[in-house]
Amino acid sequence: MGDPYQNNMYSQHSTYSKYGRGGQDGYGYQEDYPPQEEDAASDVTEGHDEDDQMYEGEYQGIPHPDEVKAAQRAARAAARAKAGTEEEESLAEEYEAIMEDCGHGRFQWTLFTVTGLALMADGAECFVVGFVLPSAEKDMCLSNANKGMLGLIVYLGMMVGAFVWGGLADKLGRRKCLTMALAINCVFAFLSSFAQGYGFFLFFRLFSGIGIGGSVPIVYSYFSEFLSMDKRGEHLSWLCMFWMMGGIYASFTAWGIIPHYGWGFSMGTEFQFHSWRLFVLVCALPAIFSLIGLSFMPESPRFLLENAKHDEGWMILKQVHDINWRAKGEPERVFTVSQIKAPKQDNEFIEIQSSTGTAFQRWAVRSATLTKQVLKNILSLMSPDLRLSTLLMAIIWFTMAFSYYGLSVWFPDMIKHLQHEEYESKIKVFHRERVHHFTFNFSLENQIHKEGEYIIYMCFVGLQLNYFEDSLFEDCYFEDIRSTDTFFENCTIKSTVFYNTDLWEEKFIHCRLENTTFLHSKKGCHLDFREDNDVLIYLVSFLGSLAVLPGNIISALFMDKIGRIKMIGGSMLISAGCTFFLFLSFSQAAIIAWQCLFCGTSVAAWNGIEVITVELYPAAKRTTAFGVLNALCKLAAILGSSIFASFVGITKVVPILLSFSALVCGGLIAFKLPETREKVLL
Numbered sequence: 001m002g003d004p005y006q007n008n009m010y011s012q013h014s015t016y017s018k019y020g021r022g023g024q025d026g027y028g029y030q031e032d033y034p035p036q037e038e039d040a041a042s043d044v045t046e047g048h049d050e051d052d053q054m055y056e057g058e059y060q061g062i063p064h065p066d067e068v069k070a071a072q073r074a075a076r077a078a079a080r081a082k083a084g085t086e087e088e089e090s091l092a093e094e095y096e097a098i099m100e101d102c103g104h105g106r107f108q109w110t111l112f113t114v115t116g117l118a119l120m121a122d123g124a125e126c127f128v129v130g131f132v133l134p135s136a137e138k139d140m141c142l143s144n145a146n147k148g149m150l151g152l153i154v155y156l157g158m159m160v161g162a163f164v165w166g167g168l169a170d171k172l173g174r175r176k177c178l179t180m181a182l183a184i185n186c187v188f189a190f191l192s193s194f195a196q197g198y199g200f201f202l203f204f205r206l207f208s209g210i211g212i213g214g215s216v217p218i219v220y221s222y223f224s225e226f227l228s229m230d231k232r233g234e235h236l237s238w239l240c241m242f243w244m245m246g247g248i249y250a251s252f253t254a255w256g257i258i259p260h261y262g263w264g265f266s267m268g269t270e271f272q273f274h275s276w277r278l279f280v281l282v283c284a285l286p287a288i289f290s291l292i293g294l295s296f297m298p299e300s301p302r303f304l305l306e307n308a309k310h311d312e313g314w315m316i317l318k319q320v321h322d323i324n325w326r327a328k329g330e331p332e333r334v335f336t337v338s339q340i341k342a343p344k345q346d347n348e349f350i351e352i353q354s355s356t357g358t359a360f361q362r363w364a365v366r367s368a369t370l371t372k373q374v375l376k377n378i379l380s381l382m383s384p385d386l387r388l389s390t391l392l393m394a395i396i397w398f399t400m401a402f403s404y405y406g407l408s409v410w411f412p413d414m415i416k417h418l419q420h421e422e423y424e425s426k427i428k429v430f431h432r433e434r435v436h437h438f439t440f441n442f443s444l445e446n447q448i449h450k451e452g453e454y455i456i457y458m459c460f461v462g463l464q465l466n467y468f469e470d471s472l473f474e475d476c477y478f479e480d481i482r483s484t485d486t487f488f489e490n491c492t493i494k495s496t497v498f499y500n501t502d503l504w505e506e507k508f509i510h511c512r513l514e515n516t517t518f519l520h521s522k523k524g525c526h527l528d529f530r531e532d533n534d535v536l537i538y539l540v541s542f543l544g545s546l547a548v549l550p551g552n553i554i555s556a557l558f559m560d561k562i563g564r565i566k567m568i569g570g571s572m573l574i575s576a577g578c579t580f581f582l583f584l585s586f587s588q589a590a591i592i593a594w595q596c597l598f599c600g601t602s603v604a605a606w607n608g609i610e611v612i613t614v615e616l617y618p619a620a621k622r623t624t625a626f627g628v629l630n631a632l633c634k635l636a637a638i639l640g641s642s643i644f645a646s647f648v649g650i651t652k653v654v655p656i657l658l659s660f661s662a663l664v665c666g667g668l669i670a671f672k673l674p675e676t677r678e679k680v681l682l
Helices: 065-083 086-102 106-139 144-172 174-194 198-212 215-224 229-257 275-282 285-294 301-306 310-327 359-382 387-425 535-546 548-562 564-584 588-616 619-646 653-670
Strands: 265-267 271-273 428-431 434-436 447-450 453-461 467-469 472-479 487-489 492-494 497-499 512-514 517-519
Touching: 086 301, 086 310, 106 144, 106 174, 106 198, 106 215, 106 229, 106 275, 106 285, 106 310, 106 535, 144 174, 144 198, 144 215, 144 359, 144 619, 174 198, 174 215, 174 275, 174 285, 215 229, 215 588, 215 619, 229 275, 229 535, 229 548, 229 588, 301 310, 301 619, 359 387, 359 619, 387 535, 387 564, 387 588, 387 619, 387 653, 535 548, 535 588, 548 564, 548 588, 564 588, 564 653, 588 619, 588 653, 619 653
Parallel strands: 428 447, 434 453, 447 467, 453 472, 467 487, 472 492, 472 497, 492 512, 497 517
Antiparallel strands: 265 271
């Protein structure tokens, strides 16, 4: 099909002029909109002729900001001409000048909040399953294999989502794909909170992850295309803080919601809605708010221009310009751009007209064409001009994610291991005790009883048991017993009643039962919100998320001053050094301290990686590249968390050496990347 925009390039404006002092860049602008007489002046600007105003820095020898920008554009144009790339970079230079003219103001801060909420939703999603797992495994009777799959399913979904949505956003639009991705996340997060069975819960969390997986690659690309070069590094780094806020939000709400059993409800015995399910719903709120905000945001004008939609892109740029300058108290500023060069289109959608095919045929052709274009875009990341950058970025993303996510799992697992060791060290063992006419109404959970005799009106009421071996129970009464880890082995049980307990045959190993009665037995798994929700785990995650705040601030303030490469390489090497302190982690407090140190030093690398990924790739491939690299990041997270967790309680040497080696490798390779802080957005 022909492009309807090619013959409609604002032909009604017959007169174009160069933009200010930047005319050498070669893009057309209209002097007045509409044209005015030479002596005409509006009431707003009367008495404020710009040519007659005195620049306050003139006497101090300080150049005017417009002169500085014009000089920068001239230098970039000269460099382009020398390198022979003027043709392919003309739109990038033109767009950069337009964004400088639009300024940075209310529009960017509004978009910053909306996209930040989407990033916050991604950060919260990474914590949801980890926080609900202690409760969900009891609520749904999960085996160890099921627990492991539930822990990895979110990362698997996010990996698929990053790959798919990143590729689609370069063809369908940033805002459109981000809206669809967040909508899928919200719908399936809602459904997962009500799912009663393990299979449905796993399925819904997978698709929830697929939805939220598109937020990271799209958010950074979308927001960056509304930023000028001198604002890009700093404000993308500030945007990264929302991921930290997502972790803090998840930790804080889990701490406040999950341990409260009374916040749930039930409908008979088939439907239970415990407080951990409410937490799943609450964690979807950032995505919902971002989805609402996106309904008021426009599409990226850079995407529209890349796809030859000149009129739509021009209108959005004018909207950005007017919003910013009105908010700054200068409503008289006129958007003077009248024509923007649109690149040639290499491919177009093949469309079957309504008269030549059914709706399904048209959908099938469009889908097949879109799939081919996305795959072609992915393969183009290995073209000669992008191959080296893609390989280097893939190594850096993988090594950083492998270490970061691996240690993120290792830290809380090590704390649980130390708690278990402390618990085991306090176990009391009782041998050959003889008890009769006695009522146990205090906990026996940390006690082991061997070769004991409990006879004649013995009562065990409202408590938790641990382990009995080679013991005799005669004329005993058990009521309201919690026995998740309780076992009776080689015991003889005579004339005994079990009332309202969760003891069943599997709890009696090689035991002899004589005249024993079970009344109102509670089979299945049962939650104990006091025991299954350790507040320390929430505190560890909260402190780990909060610890990245100083690193976020430092990276935002210095990203444009010291450059992306030094920020990434330096942060990764410092983080590698911090991992050696983990050899000194002999207590829970020490592990928390080293976790905070590691998170605080590594966040600058994350910020630099995300900024440079946006800047290395051209607009037509930006979200595709970001999506592929972010999918690789999630694959590294799956491998790292699985490997590191398997060594908990065995050795600390392997996780420490793995994380150290990965960080050093990635940090050194980062210095091979090209610096992009003074490059326009391709």
